Amino acid sequence: MNLILFTFIVLLGFTSYYFGRKKAYTIQSTKKRLTALPQFYGYYLAIWCAIPAFIIFSLWAIFEPTIVKLLILSDYSNQGYLDDELNLIYEKTKALSRGQFTGEITPFIEASAEKYLSLRSIAQSSKVVIVLSAIISSVAYAYKRISSNSRTREPVEKFLNAVLFTASLAAILTTVGIVFSLIFQTIDFFKVIPLFDFVFGTHWYPAKAFVRDSSEALDPTMYSDTFGAVPIFAGTFFIAFIAMCVAIPIGLMSGIYLAEYASTKVRQYAKPLIEILAGIPTVVYGFFAALTVGPFLKELGTSMGLEVSAESALAAGGVMGIMIIPFISSLSDDVITSVPQSLRDGSYAMGATKSETIKRVIFPAALPGIVGSILLGVSRAIGETMIVVMASGLAANLTLNPLESTSTITAQIVVILIGDQAFGDPKTQAAFALGMSLFLVTLCLNIVALRVVKKYREKYE
Amino acid sequence: MIKIKAKDVDVFYGKKQALFNISLDIEENQVTALIGPSGCGKSTFLRCLNRMNDVIDICNVKGEILINDFNINDKSCDVVRLREKIGMVFQKPNPFPKTLYENVSYGPTIHGMAQSKQEMDEIVETSLKKAALWEEVKDRLHEPGTGLSGGQQQRLCIARAISVRPEVILMDEPCSALDPIATAQIEELIDELKKEHTIIIVTHSMAQAARVSQNTGFFHLGQLIEHGSTDKIFKNPDNKKTQDYITGRFG
Numbered sequence: 001m002n003l004i005l006f007t008f009i010v011l012l013g014f015t016s017y018y019f020g021r022k023k024a025y026t027i028q029s030t031k032k033r034l035t036a037l038p039q040f041y042g043y044y045l046a047i048w049c050a051i052p053a054f055i056i057f058s059l060w061a062i063f064e065p066t067i068v069k070l071l072i073l074s075d076y077s078n079q080g081y082l083d084d085e086l087n088l089i090y091e092k093t094k095a096l097s098r099g100q101f102t103g104e105i106t107p108f109i110e111a112s113a114e115k116y117l118s119l120r121s122i123a124q125s126s127k128v129v130i131v132l133s134a135i136i137s138s139v140a141y142a143y144k145r146i147s148s149n150s151r152t153r154e155p156v157e158k159f160l161n162a163v164l165f166t167a168s169l170a171a172i173l174t175t176v177g178i179v180f181s182l183i184f185q186t187i188d189f190f191k192v193i194p195l196f197d198f199v200f201g202t203h204w205y206p207a208k209a210f211v212r213d214s215s216e217a218l219d220p221t222m223y224s225d226t227f228g229a230v231p232i233f234a235g236t237f238f239i240a241f242i243a244m245c246v247a248i249p250i251g252l253m254s255g256i257y258l259a260e261y262a263s264t265k266v267r268q269y270a271k272p273l274i275e276i277l278a279g280i281p282t283v284v285y286g287f288f289a290a291l292t293v294g295p296f297l298k299e300l301g302t303s304m305g306l307e308v309s310a311e312s313a314l315a316a317g318g319v320m321g322i323m324i325i326p327f328i329s330s331l332s333d334d335v336i337t338s339v340p341q342s343l344r345d346g347s348y349a350m351g352a353t354k355s356e357t358i359k360r361v362i363f364p365a366a367l368p369g370i371v372g373s374i375l376l377g378v379s380r381a382i383g384e385t386m387i388v389v390m391a392s393g394l395a396a397n398l399t400l401n402p403l404e405s406t407s408t409i410t411a412q413i414v415v416i417l418i419g420d421q422a423f424g425d426p427k428t429q430a431a432f433a434l435g436m437s438l439f440l441v442t443l444c445l446n447i448v449a450l451r452v453v454k455k456y457r458e459k460y461e
Numbered sequence: 462m463i464k465i466k467a468k469d470v471d472v473f474y475g476k477k478q479a480l481f482n483i484s485l486d487i488e489e490n491q492v493t494a495l496i497g498p499s500g501c502g503k504s505t506f507l508r509c510l511n512r513m514n515d516v517i518d519i520c521n522v523k524g525e526i527l528i529n530d531f532n533i534n535d536k537s538c539d540v541v542r543l544r545e546k547i548g549m550v551f552q553k554p555n556p557f558p559k560t561l562y563e564n565v566s567y568g569p570t571i572h573g574m575a576q577s578k579q580e581m582d583e584i585v586e587t588s589l590k591k592a593a594l595w596e597e598v599k600d601r602l603h604e605p606g607t608g609l610s611g612g613q614q615q616r617l618c619i620a621r622a623i624s625v626r627p628e629v630i631l632m633d634e635p636c637s638a639l640d641p642i643a644t645a646q647i648e649e650l651i652d653e654l655k656k657e658h659t660i661i662i663v664t665h666s667m668a669q670a671a672r673v674s675q676n677t678g679f680f681h682l683g684q685l686i687e688h689g690s691t692d693k694i695f696k697n698p699d700n701k702k703t704q705d706y707i708t709g710r711f712g
Contacts, residue, residue: 350567350621
């Protein structure tokens with residue numbers, strides 16, 4: 001029903017565009033000069049169609065459920081029901097009206113369900129009537145008003161401005177929403193677990209929290225030595241470090257090769273091929289690390305007399321580094337290519353060779369962009385989940401031996417949130433606290449990146 | 462004395478021929494101006510003289526260019542040494558995104574010309590003095606070269622070019638991005654520089670060619686139409702086309 005109505009409104013929009021433009025042409029044919037191109041008259045009318053429709057639709061979406069609920073529950077008032085019970089009655093009514101109610105049907109509920117259905121259909125048909133009449137009258141009003149000297153261009157531009165603004169606002173509000181959802185859960189977590197224990201504790205063993213019988217009262221002391229985040233922070237940075245050790249040299253060198261040395265033909269094929277790496281799903285990298293690289297390293301280590309865990313930080317970090325190569329190589333290729341040719345000419349004309357030119361002129365000039373691409377790579381490495389979950393194990397060891405297994409923040413969040421979870425439990429909230437710390441780390445990283453880039457910009461421009 | 466001797470130089474960009482059979486002698490310690498309408502090949506010819514055309518993949522140079530009687534198009538020619546001897550100043554000032562000091566010391570560093578910090582300081586100072594920039598910048602040698610005005614930037618580029626004491630300086634429309642005052646300063650500088658260097662300047666301004674040069678070559682559609690002393694070219698050219706161009710009838 002809503003879909004048909006929506007389609008109809010869209011058609012109305014097109015029609016009003018058509019009529020607006022037609023009227024403009026008619027005015028034009030009387031040799032009067034228009035204040036805007038005829039299309040603007042069309043867009044103007046279409047906007048007069050879209051705005052009332054949008055307002056009424058949102059009003060309905062906001063108020064219809066509340067009003068219907070009030071009307072249904074008014075039958076039950078003065079009967080001494082509690083709020084929770086009233087909510088239950090309402091849910092039962094809704095379920096019954098959809099034919100999904102399986103419990104015992106009382107006559108009361110049945111009556112309510114019928115009432116609910118009739119209210120919904122009234123709401124629906126009144127919506128159709130109101131929307132259509134509002135649209136038609138507003139379009140008709142606007143249509144009558146437009147004349148050769150009415151302003152249509154400005155409102156259309158303003159409308160577009162507003163639409164674009166709303167789109168960016170939606171993106172920003174989502175970020176804010178995510179941050180707030182993290183903040184509240186994190187605060188709850190730190191009410192039970194002291195911040196100090198979380199930041200400086202060296203034992204991470206959330207499985208201990210599984211053992212708690214939920215009927216027991218919450219006893220903070222039983223969580224001491226359970227949520228010490230040092231091992232997983234160390235693991236996160238350690239694996240990211242290994243990844244960057246792989247990604248920075250290879251990515252940077254291939255970026256320089258592509259930008260400065262490769263012929264047009266090689267570049268044409270090599271660049272897309274490298275970018276394919278960026279398109280591989282991380283889960284594929286994950287089983288590449290877990291099933292190919294991990295066992296290979298283990299065998300290699302055993303043959304050299306080293307003890308290598310099958311799920312080693314080295315395997316996970318190395319494969320993660322390979323995943324990040326295309327980010328660094330492609331971005332640094334772009335920034336190096338955008339260094340003006342005149343600088344290269346100036347350096348060559350002084351008798352500098354290609355490598356001297358790259359080292360002394362091009363690289364410094366491209367440095368802000370290169371630093372930016374590296375920091376982007378670091379955020380990817382810290383936030384990467386799948387490879388670590390699959391290839392580096394889930395036990396949070398505090399170690400700096402790349403041949404042992406470690407765990408990361410992201411992997412621990414996965415471990416915690418997989419399977420059954422209860423909200424309000426420190427175990428679940430720990431995931432939010434970890435998410436919050438991850439967010440803070442990447443935020444700081446981004447701020448530092450911007451600072452660095454800005455500093456070099458000032459120096460070089 | 463003849464410094465540079467070009468013999469039958471042809472230049473191709475891919476299949477398109479840009480220069481036809483250019484033969485031109487360039488006198489030592491004089492200023493030679495190359496004039497002609499846009500796209501006539503004068504910059505291309507200039508770039509042949511320090512093999513800057515090597516940078517362009519599709520560019521192909523044929524013929525002999527003798528500098529001090531040595532053919533620079535020969536396989537045995539070391540481009541690094543060649544460009545040490547033949548400096549170049551470009552149309553748009555292109556200082557490196559480094560400090561003033563680093564800009565001037567760039568060439569001497571590459572060619573290993575200074576054994577100590579002191580020597581390098583001296584080279585930087587003399588180069589900047591010769592480029593008539595020293596007085597203006599001596600207190601801010603360690604600020605970025607890109608912070609200077611356009612005319613100062615171009616003089617910095619000249620200082621950079623003369624820091625390795627080249628025998629020849631190629632200038633590709635060095636004043637086309639500058640205002641009249643900065644242009645006058647550069648022209649004065651060119652006059653000064655010709656005592657120690659051989660200068661070849663490409664210019665669009667006939668007045669500039671007349672002011673700064675002793676010899677002039679006129680290019681048209683990839684051919685060297687006429688060359689000789691600036692006086693003769695401007696007052697009494699042999700060729701009708703030269704006459705027309707000089708008097709502003711085309712170009």
